[in-house]
Amino acid sequence: MQPFDTQFTLSRHYLAECFDESLPYGKNPNPNYLFPASFLATGAGLLFFTEQPKVFGGMLIALAVLELIHIRFRRAWWLRRQMWGRSADSEVTLNIDEDGVRTQSAYAQTALLWSDIERVIETDLGLILTTQSGGQQYLSKSLFSTELIIEIVAKSGD
Incomplete structure (x- = not known):
């Protein structure tokens, strides 16, 4: 896999997309009435x-x-x-390489190794990386080329 680096802003629009796309695949997709x-x-x-x-x-x-x-x-x-959190509207650097997926901002740093990623769920607007421990990380497809999306989905199946 070719290394890929990009930056994006944790804007209200990005976070709304994250919520909307991740909700059906979360722990409580339907409210408990x-x-x-x-x-x-x-x-x-x-x-x-x-x-x-x-x-x-x-x-x-x-x-x-x-x-x-x-x-x-x-x-x-x-x-x-x-949006009240200090990470709101901050720049996030995203790195994808042979080891895994890393994100870094001024306030947080995460690293997901390919061996820790159980599956990649492809939604209409993004990718949800699901770890073996049950955690999820959302990445918007707008950050990637079509070839890289195919490569990420294929890499998770290895």
Whole structure:
């Protein structure tokens, strides 16, 4: 494999692409509505069917509403947290060679060896590198040529 070096900015656009493309392949692709539904049902039950003070039932209903808001706005909240981080809008250097994939910025440095990469998932806009430990790293296809994308996907199958 020919060594490849490039730079990109961790902009809001890049991070939004990362979230959108990685979500279907993440640990929780579909929201869990059972958790807020159980809080809502328990809170309503405590309010209507017991003579206890209404504070605990009201707190459970408030937590259910808060969890539903979290589910509804999880993309916006994730993007906001990333943009609040010090790595936001920083330059990232990406190196790909025979050893693996390395990224380096002023605040973070990662190295994924080809032997640690279990598989490469190709999405419409990028590549998701999945490690044996379950971690994922997203790389946008806009950074690579078509030949390099084919080479990266083939390298992960070795």
